[in-house]
Amino acid sequence: MRHRSLTVGVFSPSVLLRVTRAAGLFDQHGLTVTEVPAASSPAQFRDLFDGAIDAAFTSPDNVIAYRFAPDNPLGRTGDVRILAALDRGLGLGVYAAPGVTGPDDLRGAVAGVDVPDSGFAFGLYAALESLGLKAPCAGPGDYEVAALGSTPRRLAALLDGRCAATVLGAGSELRAEAAGAVRLAGLTEVCGPYLGTVLTAVGPRRARAAHALTSALAQTARLIVSGVLDHLVLEQTRAALDLPDDLAARYAARLRDPADGLVPDGAADRAALDTVLGLRLRYRPGDAALATALDPARGLLDPQAC
16 A cells, blocks of 8 residues: 655644554554654644645644634634544643642742643633633733743743743643642633644645544544553553653543543534633634634534544
């Protein structure tokens, strides 16, 4: 079988991609997949628009922003669409630096985000607001915000003192806890139902090219959730995320969690997308024109999406 080569941008090392490869499912679907780390969401979408990557694992809010909002960090939009839902957050939560005892310690401190007007930042604002802290959106808030880039970069910043809190997930939260960081609130508890990661591509041609990838990932997700690939998941989690056995086991269990884990059918359900869009409209009221972003006619969901 002739293999199609795809380059996929990710923020954190993807256990899902690596399990799919190790289980032979990329070969089964005629794919060779290369994983490329992204420094930030603007960098990731620049690579998508410029053709440096074929597809990306990203927040659904990013797809909304780079499809519909011309004032996004790149100042350009394009025909990005959601091909499949991948997970519901994988432990996404707001973590405080070691030594922080509660939300009051964050008053006047710096919270790290990828970029301030993005999905995980909106989740951070909602989570901290639920703890009594005003977000610095429409004016002065109870804390400051710094753009620190991707999840691994924010984890490093949290542990070396460059920020007092940030949103972490996809295994980084487990490493943070092991280093003494404190989980203040979970995004799925505060904002659920939630959608953490989707697969996206630009335009119908690249979307068609990625359909085999969508099928392979959905097949892997179903096998992981059913428990068939437990040994392989643990092996790939340890390797991808550099986690010890106990934390790798926690991550593997999280992949199977129906509220927080993988989406086995790949379907981006409307309730979770409503949550993501609602957070954007809540913390960026100037984006009111995006209120219809989820209407089928606006093309956010690829017609062949799971």
